[in-house]
Amino acid sequence: MDLKEKLVSSFLAFENKGGLDLDSKAHSIRRQAIQNFEQKGFPSKKDEEWKYTSLRPLLKHDFSLFPSNEKAVEFKNIKQYLINDIESYTLIFIDGVFSSFLSSTTHDDCDVCVLSSALTRPKYKMIVDNYFNTIAKNNNSLAELNTAFTSEGAFINIPKNTIVEKPIQIVHFSTGSEKEILLQPRNLVVVGENSHVQIIERHQNLSKNTTFTNSVTEIFLHKRAIVDFYKIQNDTVNSSLIDSTFISQKTQSVASVNTFSFGGNITRNNLEFYQEGEHINSNLNGISILNGKKHVDNHTLVNHKHPNCESHELYKGIYAEKSTGVFNGKVKVQQAAQKTNAFQQNNNILINDGATINAKPQLEIFADDVKCSHGCTIGQLDESALFYMQSRGIPKEEAKALLLFAFANDVVEKIKIPQLKSRITKLIAKNLGVNLGFEL
Amino acid sequence: MLQVKNLHASINDKDILKGINLDIKAGEVHAIMGPNGSGKSTLSAVIAGKEEYEVTEGSVILNGEDLDELAPEERAHKGIFLSFQYPVEIPGVTVTNFIKTAINETRKATGQEELPAKDMLKLIREKADLLEIDRKFLSRSLNEGFSGGEKKRNEIFQMAMLEPKLAILDETDSGLDIDALKVVANGVNKLKSDDNAVLVITHYQRLLDYIIPDFVHVLYNGKIVKSGGKELALELEEKGYDWLK
Numbered sequence: 273m274d275l276k277e278k279l280v281s282s283f284l285a286f287e288n289k290g291g292l293d294l295d296s297k298a299h300s301i302r303r304q305a306i307q308n309f310e311q312k313g314f315p316s317k318k319d320e321e322w323k324y325t326s327l328r329p330l331l332k333h334d335f336s337l338f339p340s341n342e343k344a345v346e347f348k349n350i351k352q353y354l355i356n357d358i359e360s361y362t363l364i365f366i367d368g369v370f371s372s373f374l375s376s377t378t379h380d381d382c383d384v385c386v387l388s389s390a391l392t393r394p395k396y397k398m399i400v401d402n403y404f405n406t407i408a409k410n411n412n413s414l415a416e417l418n419t420a421f422t423s424e425g426a427f428i429n430i431p432k433n434t435i436v437e438k439p440i441q442i443v444h445f446s447t448g449s450e451k452e453i454l455l456q457p458r459n460l461v462v463v464g465e466n467s468h469v470q471i472i473e474r475h476q477n478l479s480k481n482t483t484f485t486n487s488v489t490e491i492f493l494h495k496r497a498i499v500d501f502y503k504i505q506n507d508t509v510n511s512s513l514i515d516s517t518f519i520s521q522k523t524q525s526v527a528s529v530n531t532f533s534f535g536g537n538i539t540r541n542n543l544e545f546y547q548e549g550e551h552i553n554s555n556l557n558g559i560s561i562l563n564g565k566k567h568v569d570n571h572t573l574v575n576h577k578h579p580n581c582e583s584h585e586l587y588k589g590i591y592a593e594k595s596t597g598v599f600n601g602k603v604k605v606q607q608a609a610q611k612t613n614a615f616q617q618n619n620n621i622l623i624n625d626g627a628t629i630n631a632k633p634q635l636e637i638f639a640d641d642v643k644c645s646h647g648c649t650i651g652q653l654d655e656s657a658l659f660y661m662q663s664r665g666i667p668k669e670e671a672k673a674l675l676l677f678a679f680a681n682d683v684v685e686k687i688k689i690p691q692l693k694s695r696i697t698k699l700i701a702k703n704l705g706v707n708l709g710f711e712l
Numbered sequence: 713m714l715q716v717k718n719l720h721a722s723i724n725d726k727d728i729l730k731g732i733n734l735d736i737k738a739g740e741v742h743a744i745m746g747p748n749g750s751g752k753s754t755l756s757a758v759i760a761g762k763e764e765y766e767v768t769e770g771s772v773i774l775n776g777e778d779l780d781e782l783a784p785e786e787r788a789h790k791g792i793f794l795s796f797q798y799p800v801e802i803p804g805v806t807v808t809n810f811i812k813t814a815i816n817e818t819r820k821a822t823g824q825e826e827l828p829a830k831d832m833l834k835l836i837r838e839k840a841d842l843l844e845i846d847r848k849f850l851s852r853s854l855n856e857g858f859s860g861g862e863k864k865r866n867e868i869f870q871m872a873m874l875e876p877k878l879a880i881l882d883e884t885d886s887g888l889d890i891d892a893l894k895v896v897a898n899g900v901n902k903l904k905s906d907d908n909a910v911l912v913i914t915h916y917q918r919l920l921d922y923i924i925p926d927f928v929h930v931l932y933n934g935k936i937v938k939s940g941g942k943e944l945a946l947e948l949e950e951k952g953y954d955w956l957k
Contacts, residue, residue, distance in 0.1 A: 655764075660800040662784035663760050663793070664810075664870060665818040671785075674805060674813070678853075681804030 275331045279417065280310045282337050286421055289338065293392050297401045298422070305405070305419035312413035324598045324630045325540055325569040330512050333482055335454035337421075339367045343447040345478070347374060353476045354441055358691045360472075361440045363426045367447055368455045370424060382469075383429040384440055387458055390427040399429055403462055407518040407546060408490050415516045415542075418456045418488040425458035425487075428471070432464035432494065439470040439689055444487075446511070448479020459489040463497040470689060474504040477511040489517040493525035495549070500528050500688055506535040506699060509564065516542040523549030530686055531558040532696055533568040534703050544573040547609075550580045558587040559683045561676075561703045562595035562627075569598035576609040576639075585616040588683055590676055590704075591627035602634040603646070609639050616646040621653060621679060673704045713738045713909050714759075714878050718770035721758045728754040730934035731770065736878065739906040743920055743945060744913045746931035747953045752913045753797060755931070756882045759911075760794040761787045774878065788814075789821040791877030795867040795884050802854040807866060808836060810854045811873050818874065839872040843899045860887030868899045875903075880911045885919035897922030917949040930956055 273281075283306045286292075292299060314331055315322040345366050354362065361384045364374040370386045377385045383396075390396040391404075404422075408415045426442045444457050463469055477483045493499055505513060513536055519527050533539055545554040560568045574583040589597045599618045620629045633646040653675055661671035680700055687693040716734040720727065728751045736742050746752050758765050759772055761784035772779045779787055802810065816826045827835070840850060843865055855863050864884055871879050881900065885893055900923050904910060912923055920928075920942065928944040929936045930953070937956050938944065 654800070657800040657802060659757075659760075659762050659784060660796060661802075661810075661814075663788055663796075664814040665785050665788035665821070665874065666814055667785045667817060668783065670813075670817070675802065678802050678804030 275333070275335065276310075276313050279337065280306065283420060286338070291388065291392070292423065296391070296397070298391055298404050301405045302420050302422060305416045309413055309416040309420055312416065315413060321571065321600070324596070325538065325567065327538070330484055330538060333452045333484065335452045335484060336450035337454055339369075339450050339453060341449040343367070343449040345371070345374070345445060345447060349478060350374065350443070350445060350476075353443060353445075353474060355439075355472060355689075355691050355695055358439060358689065360438045363440065363442045365424065365444045365457060367445070367449055367453065368424055368457065382431060382434050382436055383427065385427050387425040387427040387460055388423055390460070391422070396427070396429070399462060400460070403490065403492055404460060405490070407520045407544075408488050408516065412516055412542060414486050414514050415488050418458055418486050418516070421456050422458040425460070428459070428461040428469065430463045430467045430469050432466055434464065434467045436467070436469040439472055442471065442473045444475045444485065446477045446479065446481075446483040448477070448481035450481065452482040453484070455483065455485045455487075457485065457487045459487070461489065461491040461499070463491070463493050463499055465494045466496045467494075468498040470500045470502075472502045472504065472689075472692060475507055475511070475513055477508045480508070480510055483507075483511040485511070485513045487513065487515045489515070491517065491519045491527065493519070493521045493527055495522045495524055497522070497525045499526075501530070502687070502689075502692060503529070503531045503541070504696075505531065505533040505539055505568075508535065509537050509566070511536050512538040514540045514542075517544070519545045519554070521545065521547050521549065521552045521554065524551045525549070526553040526555070528555035528557070528686070530683070531570065532699070533558065533560040533562070534699055536566060536568070538567045540569045540571070542571050544575070545583065546575050547577050547581050550578050552578075552581040554581075554583040555686070556583070556585040556587070557683050557686045559680050559700070560589040560591070560597050561680070561700060562590070562597065563592040563703075564595060565593070566595045567597075569600075571598070571600045573602045573604070574614065576603070576605045576612045576614060578608060579610045579612070581609065582613040583615070586683060586686075587618045588680055589618075589620040589629055590623065590680065591620065591629055592623040594624075594626040596628040597630070599629070599631045599648075600634065601632070601646070602636070603644065605635075605637040605639050605642055605644060607638040610641045612639060612642040612644065614642070614644040618648045619679070620650045621676065622650065623653070676704050677701070713775060714911075715773040716759070716770070717773065719755075719758065719767065719772065720769035721754060721765045721767050723754070723765050727768070728765075728934055729758065732931075732934075732936055734929070734936070736909045736911060738909055740927065741904070741910045741912065741923060741925045743925035743928045744911065744931050745915070745917070745928060745945060745948055748915070750931045751934045752931055753882055756794055756880045756911070756913055759880060760784055760792060785817070786821070788874075789818050793871050793874055793876030793879045795864075795871060795879065795881045797883040797886060799855045799863045799867055801856045801858075803856045805854050806851050807854050807869075808850045811836065811870055814870070815873060835873065839869055842872060842902060843869050844895055845869055861889065861892035864888055864896055865892065865899075868896050872899065872903055876908065878909050878911065879903075880913065882913045883915065884912070885914055885916065893919065894922060917945045920945045932956060
């Protein structure tokens with residue numbers, strides 16, 4: 273039985289395992305989603321959107337869908353994967369199951385809790401019915417698959433006029449309790465008018481067993497809301513991640529998603545912004561620093577539907593050894609979206625002959641009074657810059673690292689949480705194999 | 713201090729230097745002049761150790777040591793400094809961080825402790841004042857968006873910080889207006905001592921009004937065709953290079 277069949281036939285077992293409200297609107301959405309997934313199946317390289325990322329090797333695994341074994345995890349095992357030097361709310365999931373013991377949630381000024389309870393409690397029914405799966409349904413069979421099996425993940429509901437002072441860390445751990453595990457976290461984030469929240473998300477495999485995570489996040493910003501979302505992707509080589517994040521923005525809201533990809537086997541980020549008002553700002557930033565045979569695919573979409581909005585996109589990639597990168601950045605400016613300012617930049621450095629980047633900027637512009645630009649570069653390290661630095665006494669390897677650091681720096685500069693910035697800086701230094709005497 | 717003996721160098725199998733001889737002693741200022749394409753910049757790059765060039769014959773000797781096998785950074789650690797005609801822009805690395813790294817790498821390579829941050833700061837301020845460099849300038853990204861004058865002044869600032877034994881100034885006057893030229897030349901003159909030497913590479917005589925050479929050499933077609941005192945520069949300014957061919 274292949275993975276698709278296994279998943280489809282497991283749906284009944286999923287319904288019967290208990291804990292789901294089978295009469296809810298959410299469940300009728302699940303049922304529709306499993307049908308859609310059954311129809312479409314997993315994407316193959318024949319799909320234009322998946323031309324450069326093959327899931328085939330991954331789909332050969334016999335994944336456990338509902339982990340049966342539990343493995344105890346203590347705080348000391350996971351501490352290093354959290355940003356500890358700041359106060360934060362934390363939502364910790366172990367093999368897909370929420371750990372209230374390791375987490376720090378709140379219902380005081382806002383709800384930082386879990387989707388499983390939001391899906392079943394009457395208090396949250398209206399929010400779930402209003403928002404759940406309203407933007408994640410965009411012809412993406414992996415998102416359909418996630419929707420069908422939606423049961424757990426982060427639920428973040430910020431009422432209007434609320435500044436959430438502490439960042440929220442969402443971390444999904446897999447422990448290796450199963451030989452091969454499929455995890456499908458589902459996050460729902462609703463941010464009210466004038467409210468502000470910062471979220472850090474990470475997936476981490478604690479074992480050498482295989483993990484395949486198919487994650488979906490929906491984020492809704494009301495008027496003037498501000499969301500800063502950070503994704504840290506530095507998982508083990510046995511871990512693959514498909515992350516689909518959908519963002520819907522109302523008038524004057526500002527959404528920023530920063531993706532830092534350093535590790536993992538296959539990583540695919542689908543990041544889609546839908547602008548549903550005027551004077552909206554959408555920011556997309558990313559750095560990929562890869563070696564070995566790691567593969568990271570960033571597929572982004574900004575859909576400008578209304579006038580006077582902006583988007584700023586900056587993705588940088590450093591590819592060493594036999595790693596591969598994909599950048600596919602689509603910017604749509606619809607006819608009504610006059611006075612749009614849309615900027616996209618994608619710069620890549622290939623360190624070795626064996627490394628690959630497939631870059632595809634895509635601009636579809638139907639309005640005539642807009643400012644749109646895109647730039648895409650693929651290059652090697654600048655030899656004359658290296659010689660310049662060497663001639664000042666800086667050894668070649670350090671000069672290379674310094675240049676790469678400098679290359680990545682303008683994305684690092686976008687990080688608004690200083691402790692996170694310092695952590696990312698260290699991760700980059702580690703990935704480049706250097707110990708710099710200063711912080712950039 | 714520096715001896716260049718029968719130096720031949722090529723790039724992509726094209727011979728550029730065809731037997732150069734130079735003898736520069738401590739305390740001296742030498743100038744190399746020559747028309748475009750004569751090999752001036754190649755000579756400076758070869759002395760500094762640029763790997764694209766292949767030395768096919770002859771040698772470069774610094775204080776008795778053949779530099780042939782040494783990487784550019786090792787030559788820098790031994791006291792060679794090359795001021796670039798076109799300094800490279802490095803976004804994201806400030807002037808201060810860059811020079812700190814350069815100094816501490818050099819100290820590490822020569823068996824010294826890293827310079828304490830306080831002393832480093834003091835040294836940076838002292839040298840910045842010497843070259844009339846605004847402090848704000850030091851926290852800008854290296855050479856990024858600098859004017860031609862700022863880039864060259866920054867080169868001389870780095871030279872002041874690194875205190876090389878032999879400073880090679882490659883077309884340091886190009887792109888400078890007369891005021892910037894005076895500041896740069898003045899900086900070089902203040903750094904000059906009996907223990908170090910300067911090799912000025914220039915197309916025009918103009919810079920040599922401010923940095924007075926002890927010897928002037930004319931490079932043409934990869935060879936030194938004439939050497940003389942500072943008056944040779946004036947003669948070249950008047951007559952051009954044609955009479956030497």
